[in-house]
Amino acid sequence: SSVYHLSGFEGKTAIITIDSRGEYATILLAVGEKGRITKLKEFYDPDSLSGLYAAMTDYLGFEILDGELKVMGMAPYGDPDRYDLSFLADYDGKHFKINNRLISTVGFRRYKAKSRGHYFSPALLEKLGPRREGALVDDPYVHYAAATQKLYEDIAVSLVTHYLYPILKDSGQLVFAGTGSMNVKLNHRLQELPSVKKLYVHPGGGDAGTAIGAASYATACQGTVLKPLRNMLLGPRYTKNQCISACRNHRDKPQWEELENAPAKAAELLSKGHLVGWYQGRMEFGPRALGNRSILANPREDGIAERMNSAIKFRERWRPFSPSLLDEFAPEFLETGHDHRFMCISQEVKEEWREQFSNVVYKDNSTRPHIVTHDSNPRFYQLLKFMEERTGYGIVINTTLNRPGEALVCSPEDAVDLFIGSELEYLIMEDILVTKREETDDW
Incomplete structure (x- = not known):
């Protein structure tokens, strides 16, 4: 049913x-x-x-x-x-x-x-x-x-x-x-x-x-x-103020600043090779990160998969990551066009893209794509459009915002805990950018 x-x-x-x-x-x-x-x-x-x-x-x-x-x-x-x-x-x-x-x-x-x-x-x-x-x-x-x-x-x-x-x-x-x-x-x-x-x-x-x-x-x-x-964004959502409170109340007191344009800032950081936690809107239902509780990276960055693994995911080196990409780029990137809104079906990548995007191409030349439309997730679509402006390609590595053996983060407190307890570099929660305080030798 x-x-x-x-x-x-x-x-x-x-x-x-x-x-x-x-x-x-x-x-x-x-x-x-x-x-x-x-x-x-x-x-x-x-x-x-x-x-x-x-x-x-x-x-x-x-x-x-x-x-x-x-x-x-x-x-x-x-x-x-x-x-x-x-x-x-x-x-x-x-x-x-x-x-x-x-x-x-x-x-x-x-x-x-x-x-x-x-x-x-x-x-x-x-x-x-x-x-x-x-x-x-x-x-x-x-x-x-x-x-x-x-x-x-x-x-x-x-x-x-x-x-x-x-x-x-x-x-x-x-x-x-x-x-x-x-x-x-x-x-x-x-x-x-x-x-x-x-x-x-x-x-x-x-x-x-x-x-x-x-x-x-x-x-x-x-x-x-x-x-x-239409989408699987069926879980709870939290306001910007709740995200700010989670930062203020955390024992490690992470730094935060308000953003005028969160998708644009995320694309800027990604294009410079940084890993970004992306926490927006309603939580996804199901096993896939679909652009609201995600760890993102630039798939064309050398060694980025190894960095993601060493920083937070700790996956076997042979386990591939998957991409989210703009719907208008998908026909160029994938061999055939099918319904890939939910990362449920693998698809072969066209030969001309395999080397350039090797971080999201599997051993058998396939990938598990997540095609993003403006209707399915407007804010994530905006991020991919900004990536297209900066890099020429509206595509990112997208993996779940969690650590091994843990559930997908739900609340702002979950997200801040994960951020502080990992080597993730930036966390964007709604319209705030969260960073870690610099460690000092002072007691």
């Missing part, structure tokens, strides 16, 4: 949801028409495609519910055909069944090592070798990551092709939700299917999006036709 009723699609629409567990079904394939959803096929625990990916995430040395995106980022460095992992699941398009002798997808830990349980059995270790430790992208684990990603995509595409092709042949419209929809590589592959003319991925497709699904379903049941989702 969250993705169908808010897609804005008219006529028959193919629906797929993929989640580790879901409410009842781990995978749902359905059709939406005239505001009603008709189920075509459901799969249940223990046959969970997202659960398979999570178990392999655990085997590859990462934490589940966090490391899946790391596996996806690691996959382009490997050869997906080096190792065949098809023994993890039986599937032929119509049927899909997990090999539960090797992996657990229902939350039960099957193997214990160093006082810690894991979501795979000793039988998997006999086939693949010990759980990954040490180097991040070494053989064979980097190839296992690539093979896991390929298997995930192959199964999902086979299910869509078998169950949803008649609807797609008719309308070409596909919507996708659930935690599994956060895999932008799968989304790109779905987008490239010949039968798919329009793909809409819910930007809050994880567990939190269930609330949107419940609300949209209840509204639709009352006969109300919902408008398409």
Whole structure:
């Protein structure tokens, strides 16, 4: 419901949801028409495609519910055909069944090592070798990551092709939700299917999006036709005075000054190679920074990704950053034009831009773009226009305003705490510029 009723699609629409567990079904394939959803096929625990990916995430040395995106980022460095992992699941398009002798997808830990349980059995270790430790992208684990990603995509595409092709042949419209929809590589592959003319991925497709699904379903049941989702800026907002109070009341007493034009000042700092925290308006709902709770940088600055990692993000060196760019620049920068308002789908970057913007181009020459229009976020759009004036290109690196293991900042107090506790250079909150006091040797 969250993705169908808010897609804005008219006529028959193919629906797929993929989640580790879901409410009842781990995978749902359905059709939406005239505001009603008709189920075509459901799969249940223990046959969970997202659960398979999570178990392999655990085997590859990462934490589940966090490391899946790391596996996806690691996959382009490997050869997906080096190792065949098809023994993890039986599937032929119509049927899909997990090999539960090797992996657990229902939350039960099957193997214990160093006082810690894991979501795979000793039988998997006999086939693949010990759980990954040490180097991040070494053989064979980097190839296992690539093979896991390929298997995930192959199964999902086979299910869509078998169950949803008649609807797609008719309308070409596909919507996708659930935690599994956060895999932008799968989304790109779905987008490239010949039968798919329009793909809409819910930007809050994880567990939190269930609330949107419940609300949209209840509204639709009352006969109300919902408008398409315009943006995900659904959280709380704070005034300039509240931002000033957060600075005044903080124990470290950061300095601040009022700005006449915050977007212009941000573009000035970014064009000079500085890292800028950008805190504006209503907080984003969902996992992506969409220009209101963001850390920004100039993607053409040499070594800027390494600086962002050392200053605040502390991500693995092979994990890429993503860009926000003006809608008018997107057709020049990206190979094909699709709906990239919410950073949900990867897209190939045109060859002539790959070297110049290498900080936001992934190993496979793709990126996860966020296309900004004046209607979707006027203030962030202004910032990008000022960047275009200063650098020639309306594009920035955009990553979430948080530290590893912490939630996206919400309140001004959260933002100031993060700023003081990191090596972030500048923080712009509404219409004030926040900087740190110079340290002295005085006691």
